[in-house]
Structure formats: structure tokens, C-alpha cells
Amino acid sequence: MRRARSIALGLAGVVLLGIAWEAYKALAPDAGVVVGGVTVLPRTSAIAMPHIGDVLARLGEPVTGGAGAEPLWRAVLEACGFTLGVSAVGWVVGVVVGMLMAILMQRFRTAESALLPWVVLSQTVPLIALAPLVRRWGAQLHVGGLDWQDWMSVAVIASYLAFFPVSIGALRGLASPDRAHLDLLRSYSAGWWRTLVRLRLPASVPYLLPALRLAAANAVVGTVVAEVSIGVRGGVGRQIVEFASAASGDPAKPWGPILGAVLVGLVAAGAVALLGVSLRRYRRGETP
Numbered sequence: 573m574r575r576a577r578s579i580a581l582g583l584a585g586v587v588l589l590g591i592a593w594e595a596y597k598a599l600a601p602d603a604g605v606v607v608g609g610v611t612v613l614p615r616t617s618a619i620a621m622p623h624i625g626d627v628l629a630r631l632g633e634p635v636t637g638g639a640g641a642e643p644l645w646r647a648v649l650e651a652c653g654f655t656l657g658v659s660a661v662g663w664v665v666g667v668v669v670g671m672l673m674a675i676l677m678q679r680f681r682t683a684e685s686a687l688l689p690w691v692v693l694s695q696t697v698p699l700i701a702l703a704p705l706v707r708r709w710g711a712q713l714h715v716g717g718l719d720w721q722d723w724m725s726v727a728v729i730a731s732y733l734a735f736f737p738v739s740i741g742a743l744r745g746l747a748s749p750d751r752a753h754l755d756l757l758r759s760y761s762a763g764w765w766r767t768l769v770r771l772r773l774p775a776s777v778p779y780l781l782p783a784l785r786l787a788a789a790n791a792v793v794g795t796v797v798a799e800v801s802i803g804v805r806g807g808v809g810r811q812i813v814e815f816a817s818a819a820s821g822d823p824a825k826p827w828g829p830i831l832g833a834v835l836v837g838l839v840a841a842g843a844v845a846l847l848g849v850s851l852r853r854y855r856r857g858e859t860p
Contacts, residue, residue, distance in 0.1 A: 590624050597621050619823045627831070630824035644825065648811070648832040655795050655807040656836050658723050662730020663791040663840070667784065669731065670738025677739075678746040678772070679764065688743075695736050699794060703729050703801035722804045729798035733790035741783025745776025781848045788840035796833055808833045 597616045605613035614620060631648070634641035673691065677684035707725040749771050757767050799809030811829040819826050 593621070593624060597623070619819055622824045622827065626824045627827045630822070631828055631831075644828045648808070648828045651806065651808045651811045651829060652832045652836050655792070655799070655809065655833070656839060658726050658807065659730055659788075659791045659795045659836065659840060662727040662732075662795060663734050663788055664731075665727065666731035666734025666787055666791060667738050670735035670783075670787070671742055673735070673739045674742035674746060675768070677743055684743075691736060691739055694732070699729060699733070699797045700801050702732070703798045706798075707802050722802055725802055726795055726798040726804055726807075730791040730794035733794035734787040737783040737786040737790065738780070741779045741786075742776055745779030746772045748779065749775045777851050781844070781851065784847070785841050785844045788844045789837055792833070792837045792840050796836075808836060 596613075600613060600616045602615060602617045604611045604615040631645040632643055635644050635647050673687060677687055703725070706728050707722060710720040710725045710728070713720050746768075753771055753775075754767070757771055762770070795807065796809035796812075798804070799807040800813055804810060808829045812826060812833070815826040815829055
């Protein structure tokens with residue numbers, strides 16, 4: 573019943589969002605709401621806000637008017653698969669780096685004092701400026717027979733956003749065991765490694781799972797932004813830019829890959845939620 577209630581509330585939220593979209597489009601002026609010469613609410617013209625029905629109908633039409641063009645929904649799904657794969661690679665790398673940094677900071681107070689400020693400051697760097705630099709640095713790497721690809725640069729950007737919530741959440745979780753539990757393991761002559769495996773890692777699950785979900789969403793955002801900045805073809809980000817050029821004559825077309833990006837985020841978060849099912853015994857008192 574609880575799961576059915578959650579699904580029903582989620583669907584109700586989507587329906588209410590669609591109703592609010594259509595209601596605002598029907599009531600607001602085409603130029604938007606302007607106060608003192610400043611547009612405070614968006615425009616409602618067909619280019620800026622097409623009807624939801626038009627967007628859904630456009631998904632079933634061919635991408636272009638050429639003969640044999642595939643439907644828009646299929647092209648969007650193919651782009652979603654590419655973006656999801658790159659996001660998954662970035663998420664895995666970000667989780668590994670974040671966990672290693674959290675373990676290091678928990679083990680040594682000096683490392684925490686030295687690394688934690690830089691971990692926080694790292695998220696202030698704009699991705700649009702960072703993505704071309706990562707691509708240039710990657711092109712200069714020559715390790716054995718490794719041929720650096722542009723999608724690898726996108727994965728690095730995704731991991732750059734994903735490692736932050738993991739490192740912070742894991743650090744809180746590793747420090748969460750009660751003093752009595754730590755003293756008990758110490759009385760059994762358990763070393764640092766055994767305490768980490770038997771106590772600290774299981775205790776960190778309620779803090780780590782929300783961080784993993786946030787890291788999955790961050791990885792998708794980083795992948796889409798990096799695809800736009802680097803110009804990698806095949807993903808949702810590049811597709812949004814390409815379809816936006818046709819927005820004046822086909823306003824519903826760019827919303828297809830936008831919905832695809834939303835779908836990728838939902839699939840990524842859902843995959844992490846399935847991971848949490850296997851760790852249910854450790855999720856008591858989960859902290860968002």
C-alpha cells in the first residue's frame with residue numbers, strides 16, 4: 573500500500589504539473605508577465621511553451637521530412653541510451669573517488685582538514701568552462717594504446733559532479749557509529765580495517781544511499797552539459813542543441829530530447845533505488 577501510494581502521488585504530481593502548464597499558457601499573455609520592464613514569468617507563445625498535446629504528438633512523427641526518417645521518439649531513445657551509458661561510467665568513477673576520499677578523510681583528521689574545503693570549492697567551477705579543458709587535457713594523454721575519446725571527457729565531467737555528494741555523505745556515515753560500538757570493537761582488538769568493514773561501512777548506508785541518488789542525478793546533469801559544451805554527438809545534450817535550431821518552424825521538436833533528459837534522470841535514480849533494496853537491512857534511520 574505504501575508503494576502504491578508513492579506511485580499514485582508521483583503520477584498526481586505529473587498530472588498537476590501538466591494542468592499548471594496548460595492553465596498558465598491559457599491565462600498569461602504571449603509576452604509573459606512583465607513588471608517594470610523586466611519579464612518575471614515566461615512567455616506563452618507557441619515557440620516558448622507549446623501545448624503538451626503537440627509535444628506528445630510530435631514524438632510519433634518523423635524527425636525530418638526526408639524519406640525513411642525514423643520517428644522522433646526512437647531517435648530520442650537512442651540518444652538517451654548513449655547519455656545513460658556515459659552517465660553510468662561517470663557515476664561509477666565518481667562513487668569510487670568519493671568513497672576513497674571519504675575513507676581517507678575519516679582515517680586521518682589532517683586529511684579531512686586539508687581536503688574538505690577543496691571538495692566544497694570544487695563545485696563552484698562552472699562546467700561550461702571546465703568541459704573544453706578536460707577535452708584538451710584528455711587529447712594529450714598517451715598511455716600505452718589508450719585512444720582518448722570525447723565521451724571519456726564527458727564521463728570525467730559527470731564524475732566531477734557525482735563524487736561530491738558521495739564524499740560528503742560517506743564521510744558523515746563513516747563517523748556516525750556510536751562511541752559504545754567503537755569501544756566494543758576496540759575491546760575485541762579489532763583493527764581499523766575490520767572496524768571499517770564490520771561497523772563503519774554498514775552504519776554509513778543510511779547516509780550513503782541518498783548521496784548515491786543525488787550523485788546519479790548530478791552525473792546525468794554533468795553528462796548533458798558536457799555534451800553541449802564539448803559537442804559530442806549521439807547524446808541528448810547535443811540533440812537538444814540541434815533540434816533547438818528548428819524551434820521557430822517546429823516548436824514542439826526540441827521538447828522531445830528535453831523529455832528524454834528527464835527520462836534518463838528518472839532511470840538513473842531508479843537504478844540506485846533498486847540498489848537500496850538489496851541494502852534494506854542497513855537502512856534503518858535513513859538520513860536524506
